[in-house]
Amino acid sequence: MRLKNKTALITGAAQGQGEAVAKRFSKENCNLILVDKNIKKLQEVNDSINQNGGSSVCYQVDVTNHNNVKNLFDKIKSGFDNINILYNNAGVYDLNDAPTGELEIKKFDKIVEINLKGVFLFCHYFIPILIQNKNSVILNVGSVASYAGDMNAHAYAASKGSMLAFTRSIANYYGKYGLRANVICPGFIDTPMVETFMNDMNIKNQIINSTMLGRFGTPDDVASLALFLASDEASFITGSNYVVDGGLIK
Numbered sequence: 001m002r003l004k005n006k007t008a009l010i011t012g013a014a015q016g017q018g019e020a021v022a023k024r025f026s027k028e029n030c031n032l033i034l035v036d037k038n039i040k041k042l043q044e045v046n047d048s049i050n051q052n053g054g055s056s057v058c059y060q061v062d063v064t065n066h067n068n069v070k071n072l073f074d075k076i077k078s079g080f081d082n083i084n085i086l087y088n089n090a091g092v093y094d095l096n097d098a099p100t101g102e103l104e105i106k107k108f109d110k111i112v113e114i115n116l117k118g119v120f121l122f123c124h125y126f127i128p129i130l131i132q133n134k135n136s137v138i139l140n141v142g143s144v145a146s147y148a149g150d151m152n153a154h155a156y157a158a159s160k161g162s163m164l165a166f167t168r169s170i171a172n173y174y175g176k177y178g179l180r181a182n183v184i185c186p187g188f189i190d191t192p193m194v195e196t197f198m199n200d201m202n203i204k205n206q207i208i209n210s211t212m213l214g215r216f217g218t219p220d221d222v223a224s225l226a227l228f229l230a231s232d233e234a235s236f237i238t239g240s241n242y243v244v245d246g247g248l249i250k
Contacts, residue, residue, distance in 0.1 A: 001028050001029035002028045002227065002231040002232075002233070003025055003028040003029055003030035003085075003227070003230060003231060004028070004029040004030075005029075006030050006031070006082075006084040006085060006230075007030065007031040007032070007033065007080055007082055007083045007084055007085070008022075008025050008030050008031070008032055008033070008083075008084065008085035008086075008087055008230065009033040009035065009080075009083055009085070009086050009087065009122070009126060010022050010025075010032065010033070010034055010035065010087040010089060011035045011036070011061075011063055011087070011088055011089050011090040011118070011122060012035070012036055012063075012088075012089035012090030012091060012141075013032075013034040013035060013036050013042060013045060013058070013089065014034075014036035014037075014038045014041035014042040014044075014045055015038075015041055015045075015191070015192050016189070016191030016192055016193055016219055017089055017141070017186065017189060017191060017219045017222045017223070018036070018087075018089040018090070019045050019219065020218075020219030020220050020222065020223040021087060021089065021219075021222065021223045021226045021227075022034055022045060022049065022056070023045075023048070023049060023054075023223075024220070024223040024224070024226070024227050025085075025226075025227065025230070026049045026052070026054035026055075026056065027054075028227060028231075030085070030230075031055045031056075031080075032049065032054065032055065032056040032057070033056075033057055033058075033059070033076060033080060033083070034046055034056055034057070034058040034059070035058070035059050035060075035061045035063070035072065035090070036058075036060070036061070036090070037060065037061065037062050037063070037090075039058075039060035042058045042060065043058060045058070046058035059072055059075070059076075063090045063114065063117075063118030063119075063121065063122065064113040064114055064117055064118050064121075066121060069121040069122060069125055070125060072125075073125040073126065077129065080129075082133055083126060083129045083130060083133070083136070084130070084133050084135070084136045084137070085136065085137055085138075085139070085230045086122060086123070086126050086130060086136075086137075086138045086139070087139045087141075087226065087230070088118070088119040088122055088123070088138070088139070088140045088141060089141045090114065090118055091114060091115045091118075091141060091159075091160075091193075092111060092114045092115060092156075092193070093153065093156055093193055093194075094107065094110070094111050094153070094155070094156070097111060097150075097152065097153035097154065097155050097156050098152060098153070098154065099151075099152060099154055100154045103154055103155060107155065108154075108155040108158075111155040111156055111159055112155060112158065112159045114159075115156065115159035115160060115163075116159045116162055116163070116166070119140055119163065119166070120166070123138060123170060127170075127174065127179070130179055131174060131177035131178070131179050134178055135178055135180070135232060135235055136178065136179050136180070137179070137180040137181070137182070137229065137230055137234075138167070138170060138179065138180070138181040138182075139181075139182055139183075139184060139226055139229055139230060140163050140166070140167045140181070140182075140183050140184075141163075141183070141184050141185075141186070142160045142161075142163040142164060142167075142183045142184065142185040142241065143156070143160040143185055143186060143187075144185055144186070144187045144188075144243060144245050144248055144249055145157045145160045145161065146160045146161050146163055146164050146183070146185050146241070147161075147185065147243070147249055148249055149161070160185075163183055164183055164241055167181045167182065167183045167239070167241075168181075168239045171238040171239035172239060175238060175239075180234070180235070180237065180238035181238055181239065182229050182234075182237060182238060182239070182240050182241070182242065183240070183241040183242065184222060184225055184226060184229070184242050184244060185241055185242065185243045185244065185245070186217060186222050186244045186245065187211070187217060187243070187244065187245025187246055187248040187249070188207050188211070188216045188217065188245070188246075188248065189216060189217040189218065189219060189221070189222060189244075190216045190217065190218055190219070191219060194216070204216075207248070210248060211245070211246040211247055211248045212246060212247025212248075213246035213247055214246075215246060216246075217244060217245070217246055221244055222244050225242055225244055229242070
């Protein structure tokens with residue numbers, strides 16, 4: 001078992017990539033702390049994992065709410081002092097995102113709060129626990145937009161682009177404690193979030209035709225990479241970014 005005796009905290013675990021990563025980690029004997037704002041769907045994922053022999057607990061948390069994150073930390077710091085993996089998956093792609101000159105400032109703030117501030121808050125509170133354990137790892141979820149930008153969604157591109165520099169800064173400073181930090185940058189993955197804005201078959205076909213492998217990715221495609229990076233097999237990999245896009249970025 002590649003994650004035996006390890007504990008992972010996963011945000012945005014109620015569906016899509018977060019759910020797939022949680023279930024993959026569980027199969028590798030990893031103990032799980034699952035976090036999401038959608039407690040109904042999160043509880044379903046949590047129950048499924050436990051019913052299939054895994055070990056999981058879940059908490060309703062708004063990742064942008066400082067008090068929510070601090071309360072979670074206070075609640076679990078004594079019972080889970082051996083957290084080894086922090087997987088920051090919670091994020092949003094907002095249909096009301098827009099080019100900079102047309103983008104509402106409140107909308108920009110909201111998107112950046114979820115996609116960047118939420119990651120910062122979890123890193124801020126849980127790094128002190130992570131560095132107590134040998135060979136711990138932070139995996140932050142970026143996007144192909146981290147590299148290519150986004151023609152219409154400028155707040156999303158800004159929030160995901162900054163993930164690369166933020167994560168590398170963490171890797172640079174905390175490497176002396178044995179903490180690794182890397183970024184996973186998915187392309188178009190078949191998830192509920194992508195379905196919310198991918199309702200035009202012409203656009204969908206354009207993306208598929210522009211992708212070397214000729215398909216959308218699956219949550220399991222991301223989970224496979226996440227498992228490798230979270231495992232001791234990747235113990236000499238840090239400060240790096242990994243694109244999972246089927247060859248979309250050329």
